[in-house]
Amino acid sequence: MYRDRIRHPSLFGKVVSAEEAASLIKDGMTVGMSGFTRSGEAKAVPFALAERAKTDPLKITLLTGASLGNDLDKTLVEAGVLARRLPFQADPALRKAINRGEVMFIDQHLSETVEMLRTRQLGPIDVAVVEAVAITEDGGIIPTTSVGNSATFAILAEKVIIEINLSQPVELEGLHDIYIPTRRPFREPIPIVACESRVGLPFIPIDPSKIAAIVVTEKKDSAATVAPPDADTRAIAGHLIEFLRHEVSLGRLSNTLQPLQAGIGSIANAVLHGLIESPFHSLKMYSEVLQDSTFDLFDAGKLLFASGSSITLSEEKYRAVLPNLPSYKNRILLRPQEISNHPEIIRRLGLIGINTALEFDLYGNVNSTHVGGTMMMNGIGGSGDFARNCYLSVFVTKSIAKNGAISSVVPMVSHVDHTEHDVDILITEIGLADLRGLAPRERAKVVIDNCVHPAYRDQLADYYRRALTRGGHTPHLIEEAFSWHVRAAKTGSMREAVAAD
Amino acid sequence: MYRDRIRHPSLFGKVVSAEEAASLIKDGMTVGMSGFTRSGEAKAVPFALAERAKTDPLKITLLTGASLGNDLDKTLVEAGVLARRLPFQADPALRKAINRGEVMFIDQHLSETVEMLRTRQLGPIDVAVVEAVAITEDGGIIPTTSVGNSATFAILAEKVIIEINLSQPVELEGLHDIYIPTRRPFREPIPIVACESRVGLPFIPIDPSKIAAIVVTEKKDSAATVAPPDADTRAIAGHLIEFLRHEVSLGRLSNTLQPLQAGIGSIANAVLHGLIESPFHSLKMYSEVLQDSTFDLFDAGKLLFASGSSITLSEEKYRAVLPNLPSYKNRILLRPQEISNHPEIIRRLGLIGINTALEFDLYGNVNSTHVGGTMMMNGIGGSGDFARNCYLSVFVTKSIAKNGAISSVVPMVSHVDHTEHDVDILITEIGLADLRGLAPRERAKVVIDNCVHPAYRDQLADYYRRALTRGGHTPHLIEEAFSWHVRAAKTGSMREAVAAD
Ligand SMILES: CC(C)(COP(=O)(O)OP(=O)(O)OC[C@H]1O[C@@H](n2cnc3c(N)ncnc32)[C@H](O)[C@@H]1OP(=O)(O)O)[C@@H](O)C(=O)NCCC(=O)NCCS
Numbered sequence A, B: 001m002y003r004d005r006i007r008h009p010s011l012f013g014k015v016v017s018a019e020e021a022a023s024l025i026k027d028g029m030t031v032g033m034s035g036f037t038r039s040g041e042a043k044a045v046p047f048a049l050a051e052r053a054k055t056d057p058l059k060i061t062l063l064t065g066a067s068l069g070n071d072l073d074k075t076l077v078e079a080g081v082l083a084r085r086l087p088f089q090a091d092p093a094l095r096k097a098i099n100r101g102e103v104m105f106i107d108q109h110l111s112e113t114v115e116m117l118r119t120r121q122l123g124p125i126d127v128a129v130v131e132a133v134a135i136t137e138d139g140g141i142i143p144t145t146s147v148g149n150s151a152t153f154a155i156l157a158e159k160v161i162i163e164i165n166l167s168q169p170v171e172l173e174g175l176h177d178i179y180i181p182t183r184r185p186f187r188e189p190i191p192i193v194a195c196e197s198r199v200g201l202p203f204i205p206i207d208p209s210k211i212a213a214i215v216v217t218e219k220k221d222s223a224a225t226v227a228p229p230d231a232d233t234r235a236i237a238g239h240l241i242e243f244l245r246h247e248v249s250l251g252r253l254s255n256t257l258q259p260l261q262a263g264i265g266s267i268a269n270a271v272l273h274g275l276i277e278s279p280f281h282s283l284k285m286y287s288e289v290l291q292d293s294t295f296d297l298f299d300a301g302k303l304l305f306a307s308g309s310s311i312t313l314s315e316e317k318y319r320a321v322l323p324n325l326p327s328y329k330n331r332i333l334l335r336p337q338e339i340s341n342h343p344e345i346i347r348r349l350g351l352i353g354i355n356t357a358l359e360f361d362l363y364g365n366v367n368s369t370h371v372g373g374t375m376m377m378n379g380i381g382g383s384g385d386f387a388r389n390c391y392l393s394v395f396v397t398k399s400i401a402k403n404g405a406i407s408s409v410v411p412m413v414s415h416v417d418h419t420e421h422d423v424d425i426l427i428t429e430i431g432l433a434d435l436r437g438l439a440p441r442e443r444a445k446v447v448i449d450n451c452v453h454p455a456y457r458d459q460l461a462d463y464y465r466r467a468l469t470r471g472g473h474t475p476h477l478i479e480e481a482f483s484w485h486v487r488a489a490k491t492g493s494m495r496e497a498v499a500a501d
């Protein structure tokens, strides 16, 4: 059954149980596993590891591409296996353990982890565990629905465990473009000049003698948990499309726009979805995650090409797309996240990047990670790679959260992930602020006028008015800058008490 | 006299007085002028403009490369000429006007301004004023001691004014490498693969018919105002060298290190100077500004090559270097700041970047621009271009300022220019914190143990201890996070009052 998936005959003997493969992972090791935004993660060995930890406790440093599906982070953290975790996560149980200080989480720009591994500023990787569709005649590994950091993990690791996943269609073969930058200081330019540039191999090239074990699995990827567009996210999409139309009318963009990047989450997905009903056409994506909206855009005839590091779909979309992969094949490439997120390429292609904020402030600084300045939500992910290097950096969020108890537009963000220099456009369902070429005092005005929820507008305008009396390039009442967050922590709401009338 | 400097004979007739040239600049225009870290700025036309403004008030948007010498920003701001200013400045008078809200200052990553101009997200440029050593037979402009944004200003401007500066030695010719990235979405990789890669022209190529006026000047560049190394900056240099030696001993670097970048200012200059007495050799620089220390390293036989966007020296060093330019010529290139600071090249070459912080916090976030969170000092300059994309991002600062009334290590920085993700190493005269691969709670410990001044150590440790009781990935007492800044504003010092004994 799985033999046609292992085409290097000497490797048949390496097929073992998940438990046996997991026994290669010892206490204190650094392990690199496949997996990027819930897709293509190793699905057998880590569970066997968690099981073993019940009787034989162990702690590891776990690196992945990004977040994992199948409640893997939850399982590992509940089994007490995770000492350190990087570079991203999005699991509620792990999040809690991180915020309790039990797991050391190293939150990194997604393009940078492998640079640090390669220069031995991180690592070394003892064991890599990589999900694959197949192993080629030469021992090359064909990844599944994500590439993430798998290629570099496998290349650098002492030992490699392969999980051949029979539920992943063989048609994924040919979709990957594995390019590894040459060694510094002799690095050559990365030759990608368009979303569709194919510059690498369709498999991860490693010495087959490093393959220490092969495990055969059938577990499926978890479906994405993206909420369908609602009135607010539709309004956000509408503001963006109106803005882009205006840019076209000024001759700054054409109707084919520039290559698009969209972050994870419901809002970004809804925004992309909104492009179906737009005048734009012949679009291309150079993004991280190919979501439902990517395929909807293909099907609507709007999208020519999509480059990403993973495919993460809803249940329904998986059912529609996976059997039809051949029909999308010449229009998709999956790349290592170092390449999908590489500053060199993002700047060269001139992307329009759309990412999500938890909150932003008067001056356009963005917090995408820390609730109340201290509690980690997910991580910065690729948002910094894109926001810094884009042609146009857009951040979206609903103007309020928690039924209005929280304003997503605040005097000063409680944590900065993206500085004002990296934020061109801010959008809430209320409206859009175009911050390009504006000084901080001008930014404050357009943010107050366009983005803040009416319930908080006067309160924000009042803060700004009083801050102005103190002067400064970036006026603030430093002792009050976090007063909204403090109030929310104390009273449950950022709203100022108003005198009863 | 100046005729050998204007080699395109049809241009002789364009030579006019500074006043006449300045008359091309009208109220409301956007003007791009040469000048980068006090060198190579236009020195006649802007003064004539300031003079004219006394009787004929006008306001312009002024773009430059970076800061200007000869008190030019002061003169212009005092004449009321500046409505908007970008992307950097370092003038005390202008700084005050910015902080009073009189001049709108748009503080940008230095590599990004021309991308925005090119895509008409900023601009258009009505007039460019560029200092030159000479104009070639084809009308090409040979810049002087800086390139900055001059090439793109001249290429995009409607009209170009050239200031031929006879005090700038003709030997500067041949030092420049003018490369302009091709247009997106058809941009090709920038072919620089080493500090010494020469990829462009030795002059700025423009249509000579755009040259509207030529002014002949003799005013010299201002000297740099860098303080000589002191005990603290020597200690900082010592910590860095010890750290780099350790990296070499671990096999992560060789004794030739990686190409070096050093920010402006006394500390960075002192740190580079410290390399003279180090075991490192055959060094290269890929930086913004070539300072005194660059030439000291050449003279000490430590440095093989230096690429930058300007040469800015002390009085004494100018006297030593300018007459001897030919002897340095094959070892120096001056590039547009878009290229000296380009993310693509910084990442490819794998730089060691050394920049200066005003303050940093427990978790390694850095503030390089805003005193007390509101008052602009200079601007972010190129520090973000380098810190984000470096192989190793180092920030240096003295542990205290204002005779100890201010701690440069604080619970939370009052403004974020560089997030923890972009900061690998922090150094004060007290010691060095290596933050690579550490989670925030681990970062806090090494910062407290290694960087903070003894006078503030207990106070910082106490804040952190209390913050820990609240939990979180990045523990803070949000209502107290800026209490040190508030106290300094109220009492003149960040020190907590201690009970008299
Ligand atoms: C910012 C981010 C968390 C938003 O996620 P999302 O699913 O689109 O947004 P939601 O509106 O559902 O918000 C998620 C949660 O945050 C809460 N929230 C939103 N704004 C908030 C704020 N200002 N303060 C506190 N909580 C807030 C929501 O109420 C919701 O809480 P719940 O899970 O208890 O319901 C997510 O996009 C992210 O992790 N981004 C960072 C990484 C990134 O950008 N990666 C992509 C780059 S390619």
Ligand SMILES: CC(C)(COP(=O)(O)OP(=O)(O)OC[C@H]1O[C@@H](n2cnc3c(N)ncnc32)[C@H](O)[C@@H]1OP(=O)(O)O)[C@@H](O)C(=O)NCCC(=O)NCCS
Binding pocket: B262, B263, B264, B265, B266, B267, B268, B288, B355, B356, B357, B358, B359, B368, B369, B371, B372, B377, B378, B379, B380, B381, B382, B383, B398, B400, B401, B402, B406, B407, B408
């Ligand atoms: C950060 C920066 C201002 C430091 O400049 P410097 O000349 O090396 O440092 P100094 O120690 O002399 O400090 C400059 C002033 O800031 C004050 N200062 C330093 N730390 C301070 C702090 N934490 N709070 C308030 N003031 C502080 C000093 O007292 C001094 O004041 P003075 O001018 O009244 O004497 C400067 O490097 C800069 O502008 N950097 C940002 C841009 C940049 O990095 N460009 C280069 C990239 S290539």
